[in-house]
Amino acid sequence: MKKKLSGPTLRRLPRYYRIVCEHFERGEEYIRSVEIARRLDVDETQVRKDIAAINYSGKPKIGFNTKEFKAHLESFLDLSNAxxxxxxxxxxxxxxxxxxxxxxxxxxxxxxxxxxxxxxxxxxxxxxxxxxxxxxxxxxxxxxxxxxxxxxxxxxxxxxxxxxxxxxxxxxxxxxxxxxxxxxxxxxxxxxxxxxxxxxxxxxxxxxx
Amino acid sequence: MKKKLSGPTLRRLPRYYRIVCEHFERGEEYIRSVEIARRLDVDETQVRKDIAAINYSGKPKIGFNTKEFKAHLESFLDLSNAxxxxxxxxxxxxxxxxxxxxxxxxxxxxxxxxxxxxxxxxxxxxxxxxxxxxxxxxxxxxxxxxxxxxxxxxxxxxxxxxxxxxxxxxxxxxxxxxxxxxxxxxxxxxxxxxxxxxxxxxxxxxxxx
DNA sequence: TAGATTGTTAATCGATTAACAATC
DNA sequence: TAGATTGTTAATCGATTAACAATC
Missing domain, CATH: 3.40.50.720 (NAD(P)-binding Rossmann-like Domain)
Structure with a gap:
């Protein structure tokens, strides 16, 4: 059972998804929380907190794998299920x-x-x-x-x-x-x-x- | 100088405006905070707090005058100025x-x-x-x-x-x-x-x- | 007056931010 | 190893809610 996310967190997730997609499509393998934060004008700690809330994790020093993270968001937000x-x-x-x-x-x-x-x-x-x-x-x-x-x-x-x-x-x-x-x-x-x-x-x- | 409103309050104001307009157009002279709260699924104290934040006030026992409140919101949100x-x-x-x-x-x-x-x-x-x-x-x-x-x-x-x-x-x-x-x-x-x-x-x- | 509703102060709750530990 | 970045705990901040006083 998914734990319930806060409203603000839930509203940010699709925005993260968009950014991650853009990076993935541009062929970038990893994205760092500071980059997501800058693009969406939110705090970078906030980004990591939100990501932790959906039980995903990145790699220290490297960032978040765009392909995996994208797939995780798709699964969490149930985007593949029309x-x-x-x-x-x-x-x-x-x-x-x-x-x-x-x-x-x-x-x-x-x-x-x-x-x-x-x-x-x-x-x-x-x-x-x-x-x-x-x-x-x-x-x-x-x-x-x-x-x-x-x-x-x-x-x-x-x-x-x-x-x-x-x-x-x-x-x-x-x-x-x-x-x-x-x-x-x-x-x-x-x-x-x-x-x-x-x-x-x-x-x-x-x-x- | 207007004091700066919080984001959540600012986002609720246009929703209040819509409800107040609907009541005004229906010919109702007053609207109570509990009614606004019910229609928008927010707390009634919240509604009164938000209204206080834009320096408007109602009448105890009666509510908020729809015509006046509508005009106040129009002025505050600068709706009349195209x-x-x-x-x-x-x-x-x-x-x-x-x-x-x-x-x-x-x-x-x-x-x-x-x-x-x-x-x-x-x-x-x-x-x-x-x-x-x-x-x-x-x-x-x-x-x-x-x-x-x-x-x-x-x-x-x-x-x-x-x-x-x-x-x-x-x-x-x-x-x-x-x-x-x-x-x-x-x-x-x-x-x-x-x-x-x-x-x-x-x-x-x-x-x- | 009694009752209902506004207005406001205090308490709570939760989200955000800061600090720092963990890790590659 | 040193450095950079993630992950997490603690502190802060602000929004919401509760309680109640003011008022018509």
Whole structure:
């Protein structure tokens, strides 16, 4: 049984993974904690602590073997095990997410899209078919889907979330700019990209002051 | 001079803003800290502490006036003051960001897009013209742009970041799935959405275990 | 007034950082 | 061996939570 990691540590791990991949792909055999720390602007002791927390270890004087460390992170973060998901909303954001190539590497496999626009039904985006939302519940059951991504403009997002929950979905990744509410056993991540901008913009102000 | 907020507090403020807006638009005059806490799954004392940190106060027994509190957050987070930005990349993600309507409310105004594809140059997306990247530096100066959003597939992102820095940009919001590196006086937010998925997916695993 | 909620001080908890020992 | 880097224990720091006072 994995011991539970702290939130901050968990959030740093995918960032380590990215850096380690970059080094590995560049053909570098080892990476040192100070290098990871510099790239991500965290403390180097922090990096080693986090690595210790996932039971990996490096070699004193040499560093961490990029290939091994990468594999360890993939195993720990369960990246190789593709998780099937449905995507609600074939608007511009939905299409962008459907076409996004970075997800496979991180264990996300978007299987199909759903929309209400009759002009879109039947089209294929990046080899994923667009179905009418009325087929959603049935297909969730058929294909044993646990994750749904919501990418519609807002007002309808809560309704779609409720539909998803009633269809047996276990986790919702919400890109609509509202805070959706679902029963507490359902996992929700409200991806508020505008809020992320606000944080960036506050940092700019700080730099000026 | 604003006293500096902690990172966690700063990250919660836009979430409070969203909830307060929702209540205000629903016509509710007051909101209580316990309600905000419930909606965002944080501690209610935390909410009051955060509110105190931005020098706002409510009324005992009644709560926080939604209209006033909303205005206070807008002022504190500087949401009313539109920040001009350029967007590099008119691919599907770039278009989705250009069309995204939620940004205005959060103080972001995307002025124009840049790309290299000759078929796209001159087109308009949500009233924003697409220019050739060769015009970037000149237009940054002309329009005194401080922020650039990078939405291209990856390999080229570092080059574009460097171009942006050389053009005098002060902050970069990077959607490309690489960790871009720039001089330390430049503010960078690497928006790694795949990483956000990993965190969601780990939470699902925890729920099972 | 009584009760409910805000506001604040004190206590706890956990994450980060510092110091240093272990190791190749 | 000397030096560099990992790994770990201890100290610090800051965020969260708990307790309770203030207030309408």
């Amino acid at each position: 998780k099937k998901a449905f995507l609600i909303g074939a608007g511009s954001l939905g299409l962008a997410l459907a076409k996004y190539t970075g997800f496979n590497k991180y264990g996300l496999d978007i299987i199909a899209l759903f929309d209400v626009d009759p002009h879109k039904i039947g089209l294929k985006i990046a080899e994923k078919e667009i179905f009418h939302i009325s087929e959603f519940t049935e297909k969730v059951c058929e294909q044993d889907i646990k994750i749904v991504i919501i990418a519609i403009p807002g007002e309808e997002a809560q309704k779609m979330a409720t539909l998803a929950v009633n269809s047996g979905i276990k986790a919702i990744w919400n890109f609509a700019p509202i805070n959706i509410e679902v029963p507490k056993e359902i996992i929700v991540a409200n991806q508020d990209i505008a809020a992320d901008f606000v944080i960036l913009s506050m940092k700019i102000d700080e730099n000026k002051g | 920040k001009k930005a350029f967007l590099i990349g008119a691919g599907s993600l770039g278009l989705a960001l250009a069309k995204y309507t939620g940004f205005n409310k959060y103080g972001l105004d995307i002025i124009a897009l840049f790309d290299v594809d000759p078929h796209k140059i001159g087109l308009k997306i949500a009233e924003k013209e697409i220019f050739h990247i060769s015009e970037f530096t000149e237009k940054v100066c002309e329009q005194d742009i401080k922020i650039v959003i990078i939405a291209i597939p990856g390999e080229e992102a570092q080059k574009m970041a460097t171009l942006a820095v050389n053009s005098g940009i002060k902050a970069i919001w990077n959607f490309a799935p690489i960790n871009i590196e720039v001089p330390k006086e430049i503010i960078v937010a690497n928006q790694d959405i795949a990483a956000d998925f990993v965190i969601l997916s780990m939470k699902i695993d925890e729920n099972k275990g």
